[in-house]
Amino acid sequence: MSVRLEGVYAPVVTPFRADLTPDPERFIAHCRWLVEQNSGLAVFGTNSEANSLSVGERKALLEGLVENGVPAARMMPGTGCCSIPETVDLTCHAVDLGAPGVLMLPPFYYKGVSDDGLYRHYSEVIQQVGDARLRICLYHIPQVSGVPISLPLIERLIAAYPDTVVGIKDSSGNWDNTEAMLKAFPGFRIFPASESLFARSLPLGAAGCISATANVNPGAMHRLWSTWQAPEAAGLQAEVDRIRTTFARYPMMIAAMKATIAHYLGDPCWRIVRPPLDEFPEERTRALVDELARAGFDMPGLQREPA
Template structure:
């Protein structure tokens, strides 16, 4: 079951309008993703501002995503929390709603040790039947899921993937060597998508593909076709955008970029604030340079 998810998965933004979920914009965003060839969508992750969604809103976003996808692409529902019981509840909801999988960030703020991380994920895996994807992003959570712990968890049948967002190729290679095909490696850092593929990774859970899905898919398609030169060209084409979309805390820049493209309203929830004017100009210029946005 480890190869259940492969390819380009978009870590979806959550569009808001008057501080409410903008269902129409969300559905249109998903159609945009599917039309441009992504293999899956990931609602209610970090990029979806999950930290400021109420439980009711979280469930609604998952429901809307599954309905909009309509079986055409995989849906991996964000279900992470720093509370194990809450994460179990969210994973159960994802399963009941019909998601194809659940994404589980490492418990933030609590800073559990490796045994705590193992027991956290084990408890979730034993409580649901839905396929689970681990998510390691120590820069945001303050805790690092080490390769040895990933290897312990890879022995559980329902844990099928890892979104590794450290950007470290040596780290990714170590995980790959220790786990083999027992777990699917996803890049959680857009600029390392192609390098991940070169060391045995099978996909990306991407921020950039919110606004440039076809361009991210081009990397995957070229690599799958055995055309390393074309994959490298596609990778380098996206480098500037990948960098600019992290000029401030994610998802501030990508949501601004999406608004520039007419994909959502220019609205984000506190404590995040809108992209600074100088950075707006930089992001807009990058989109224009890439041909994604018409020059003003």
């Protein structure tokens, strides 16, 4: 039986060592904590610094998760690259390891490309992977990729590959676009990029969300997703909105989340980001942590792995 892609997913932040190589031990520990908090693992998404990682680094980290007992069924790895061969390589690897779905950026270097060109790209990837187990969630983040995924393109891909192209992450930040997707494609697994949209998106059939702040607040977000029709949902929505809004005030969100994890673990190595990103400043970390404390924020169960 195939795994249903739904719920809260974290685009898992990637820890680095002082020499800027990926740190698999910290990565595994963080993924284990996220799974314990009922979060899925959208490893190698935007907040994972995925496009600062090589194909080999991504494959090694994913293999390390599986080899150390992190369930592949909870994973939706990012596999979209500019080149078809790299996308096929990462996608085949994820499918072979048992991931029930992959999150696939469009080829993002060339701008102004046509829907026909994007369709041929996705079609070629699907044909070359050639595996009936493949399930793709498209990744629409035009403000970063510069390559939008239009509704007509989605419709065309669903018509051609109904069992393969099964969903999309909408990171446009445009509610009108998200709403249009939800209304146009009932049953399609649509994941807004913010838990703050749950009150509007879940009644229209959204599958959940793939949100940066799931890295630090997964338990509360899962409770909201699983009880959104219950009387307490409004209160839970207000709580997660407050945390989301707090992080949104700090534009270096990847670095801010890493600094938050470093603080709650007492582990300064978690602050490291790979260039060209910059580490979150110490003085801003103190301000962020103080603001989170006033909001009653915590990261329950977070434990530093023994050396």
